[in-house]
Amino acid sequence: MRSNKTFPAELKCLAFFLAIPVLLVLLWVVLPxxxxxxxxxxxxQLAEDGCIIHAGGYVTLSDGTQVSYTNSLEALENCWRNGRxxxxxxxxxxxxxxxxxxxxxxxELVFGTGLPTTTSGEIFLNCKIYGEFTPLSVEGLAAxxxxxxxFYVITDVKTDNLRVCRRLAEDFPDLRSRxxxxxxxxxxxxxxxxxxxxxxxxxxxxxPDEHRDLVxxxxxxxxxxxxxxxxxxxxxxxxxxxxxxxKLIGVPFVLHTLNxxxxxxxxxxxxxxxxxxxxxxxxxxxxx
Numbered sequence: 001m002r003s004n005k006t007f008p009a010e011l012k013c014l015a016f017f018l019a020i021p022v023l024l025v026l027l028w029v030v031l032p033x034x035x036x037x038x039x040x041x042x043x044x045q046l047a048e049d050g051c052i053i054h055a056g057g058y059v060t061l062s063d064g065t066q067v068s069y070t071n072s073l074e075a076l077e078n079c080w081r082n083g084r085x086x087x088x089x090x091x092x093x094x095x096x097x098x099x100x101x102x103x104x105x106x107x108e109l110v111f112g113t114g115l116p117t118t119t120s121g122e123i124f125l126n127c128k129i130y131g132e133f134t135p136l137s138v139e140g141l142a143a144x145x146x147x148x149x150x151f152y153v154i155t156d157v158k159t160d161n162l163r164v165c166r167r168l169a170e171d172f173p174d175l176r177s178r179x180x181x182x183x184x185x186x187x188x189x190x191x192x193x194x195x196x197x198x199x200x201x202x203x204x205x206x207x208p209d210e211h212r213d214l215v216x217x218x219x220x221x222x223x224x225x226x227x228x229x230x231x232x233x234x235x236x237x238x239x240x241x242x243x244x245x246x247k248l249i250g251v252p253f254v255l256h257t258l259n260x261x262x263x264x265x266x267x268x269x270x271x272x273x274x275x276x277x278x279x280x281x282x283x284x285x286x287x288x
Contacts, residue, residue: 036225042152042199043227043252046086046275050268050285052154053079053087054257055103057281061132068279069111071101072133076144076151082281085150086180089141092158094121099167101136103158110135142172154180154201162191169195180227186211189224201254203230214249221251228254228274261285 046052056075058066071090079087090103098121102110109115112130115123125135136144145151157164161184168179173196180199183189184206192200202220204212211220217229229251252274258264259278265285267273 038198039225039227043274046227046254047252049083049085050275051084051086051264051280051283052254052275052277053084053281054277054279055088055090055156057084057087057279059133061130067112067130069103070129070133071103071110071136072129073136073140073144074133076136076141079281080148080151084281086152086154086275088154088156088277090156090158091138091164093160093164094119094124096120096122098122098124099138099164100124101138101141103156138168138171142175145175145178152178152180155182157182157184162188165192165197166195169197182206182230186220199227200225201227201230202251203232203256205230205232217251218249221249226251228252230254230256230277232256 053075055069056071057079058068059070059072059075059078060066069090076087089101091099091101092103093099094109095118100110100121102113102124104110104113104117106117109117109119109124110129112133113119113124113127113135115127121137125137127135129135141153145153155165155168161182165179165181168181169176172179176196177198179197180201181192181197182201182203183192184203186202186207189200189202204217210216221229229249231253253272254275254277255267255273256277257279258267258276259280261280261283264276264278264283267276268285
């Protein structure tokens with residue numbers, strides 16, 4: 001029979017081994033982080049704005065109905081009029097290789113068009129989204145960005161992420177510092193930086209579960225310069241273990257997607273997030 005006298009020692013041994021991941025994280029954090037001044041400046045700009053407008057945000061039809069996910073020219077113009085300088089745009093390649101702004105599903109190329117997923121880029125660009133709004137190619141998006149020099153676009157690629165980002169880098173090299181590209185897998189990071197994109201965001205919900213724990217996130221953040229980690233609904237609350245670990249990970253959080261004004265203000269005023277994704281270009285969380 002095993003002696004009870006050895007039990008406390010076993011507990012101590014177990015506690016030691018359980019503490020190793022935490023100690024490793026602390027070690028990574030304590031070691032000096034390289035400081036990228038441009039990255040810090042962009043984080044500050046994003047914190048001051050507080051909001052990333054999701055897929056162009058709400059726009060209003062002529063009958064007064066609000067719709068979202070249009071990624072349209074009118075949506076970009078509405079963002080700009082509301083003083084928004086950070087906007088997420090969905091990008092995808094059509095079956096004929098045209099790079100367009102739009103989000104759909106397995107039945108519709110882009111929401112609000114009724115067009116099948118096999119639709120060519122030319123047909124899409126000559127339609128009207130919800131019968132009223134102007135669709136955009138990536139060339140149209142680039143033209144808007146050049147006309148509005150302090151406007152940043154966060155990419156959300158719905159087809160092949162690396163191929164689309166490579167096209168952005170090759171066709172619009174002057175805008176690489178204004179596209180904030182998202183990695184969909186950790187191993188994409190190096191390629192995107194080699195393509196010349198200085199700002200990379202990491203939506204952790206697009207990566208395998210085994211890479212979402214504290215140790216993996218902290219080690220990845222230590223070795224890779226990230227603008228932010230993007231957390232989806234269900235991952236965040238004031239008592240979330242990820243919130244408690246944010247300082248250990250060393251990268252600020254962006255929350256996705258909030259539309260309630262009180263909730264947005266709560267997270268931002270209490271410094272629980274660097275910024276939030278929202279469909280509301282008119283949101284004034286800071287009382288402006």
